[in-house]
Amino acid sequence: MATSALSPAPSLPRLGQQLLPVLYQHRLVATGQLHRMLTPHTRRPVYLRRVLQEMRGLGLVECTGRRAERLGAPEHLWFVTPRGAEIVETSRQVTTRAYRINPETAASQLQEHTLAVVESGLALSSWAHTLGDECGPLDWEPELVHRVRDGENRIGDDALLIPDAVLRYTRNTPTGRRLLTYFLEIDRATMQVGRLGRKLTSYARYATYVPAPPPGQRSTTRVTGREAWRDRYPAVPRLLIVLTGASEAVLQRRTEDLRALAEADPRVRRTPQLATGITTLDKLRDCGPFAPIVTPLLGDSTPTDILLTPPAVS
Template identity: 80%
Template sequence: MTTVLSPAATSLPRLGQQLLPILYQHRLVATGQLHRMVTPHTQRPVYLRSVLSQMRAMKLVECTARRAGRRGGPELLWFVTPRGAEIVEASREVTSRAYRISPETAASQLQEHTLAVVETGLAFTTWARALGDECGPLDWEPELVHRVRDGENRLGDDALLIPDAVLRYTRTTPTGRRLLTYFLEIDRSTMQVGRLGRKLTSYARYATYVPAPPPGQRFTAAGAGREAWRDRYPAVPRLLIVLTGASPTVLQRRTEDLRALAAADPRVRRTSQLAVGITTLEELTDRGPFEPVVTPLLGDPILGDALLASPSAS
């Protein structure tokens, strides 16, 4: 598909044209994350900062300071303005989203979770580059909505499943190429484990959810018993829970608590279609997704990798 850019976008250098859809899709990204994402070949992000400043002067992007204290001074976080969003949507390069981040939201307590989601996707992107696989800056999308039950005007938490991100990764091995799709749940150790446990039930429900036909209609022979995920994915996405924000001891305890909750949940235990694993952001970043850094949610706690093989995985 040919990308159609507005006059404002075409006046940007190529790097600026690359940055706009990334900021639109990921909402809030730190300068250092953008550097590792799009200019990893440079030692320092001097040119990147220059282009971001140019985009800000054109009122395409804006920035705010990171709330958490960091060594070396505050870090800038970047997001698109309404004008920048309009340009991205007109190009049709990424999926249009109704969500708009405001300066108030960018400066709020949601910063760290948003940045942790980006950091998780960036870990996959960085290792894909090192391993000769495919996973680029636009290969994960935050907060895609999935319905997990029927009901008129039911839009509450029990009717919708919203992963922190859906990530697509193409793994290349001597035996061929393999498309992997992940639901990502990022836990910064700020929510009760029980709340995350309840979300596991929603994931299990989605793996087997068959939408009811519209009122007054019946299933056709071809559509009878067809799970909702088949209209979006080649297989049920693997679920990877990524823990961060606490000491290794605390994260290990949370892993054990999640495994205990899953073992006590009959729906999760019975849903063999859903492969689930738990890792930490630090291990994922330092060692990569295809090293033994993932603890399975069910069964023996033997470390494996992010392939998370299950009977129906492909």
């Protein structure tokens, strides 16, 4: 394609240049979410809306309405067009993704889950700003593929673990900086809890997965092999399950059910290096990540924070 097709990007205002990679990476984002991400210093997103409409006029972004009935004025949900995606990919600001959202998928039943993933990342990002930590709008990526082959399964081909998002959070303390990586799993109480329980098994598999040697090379034992996660992360990411979409009582029962499923799963029990906790989106937004809002998946159910540090033994 001719270079002239990519020329609108430099002519965008600074906010527009920030919006394109954010919309590309997060796929579908509400106006209010964009406001909290990129212009939280303004009381109302007047300028944000104007820039979005300018970008829409340039054919870089498009919008749809929200499927669920809401009180008050309807809210626009924004996504990049193929032209906008091409500009982002040429800039190499974010990871190139094969997935493309279109007006049909933007208006589909996947809407609410996509927005809930954005909302969970945004809750952590907003608290990072408040606490003096670091977690920006591009510090969580949805649906990154992790390949897992279960060496104990003679039938299965390579299996895929796809978290709802992988989030990176830098905690700044008087004693130094700490890089935290999380697998985020967002549960809107719309699926059977057993399905989420089965995904816990996949996370446990990934934490111990050692890739098979290349064809033609002599196989090595799992004891001396190198786990796949070491090529991507400094440590096994913590798993944070965020519940939403139902009453507090329903979400509490779901938490208890997940703990029971984990306790009954020998693979999960045998993988202590996978630190896993459960919280709700409301608690994450209202109390912050370093309040005692997270119920550990295994062991003592005493709430802790997202560091998932076991309580000290008295």
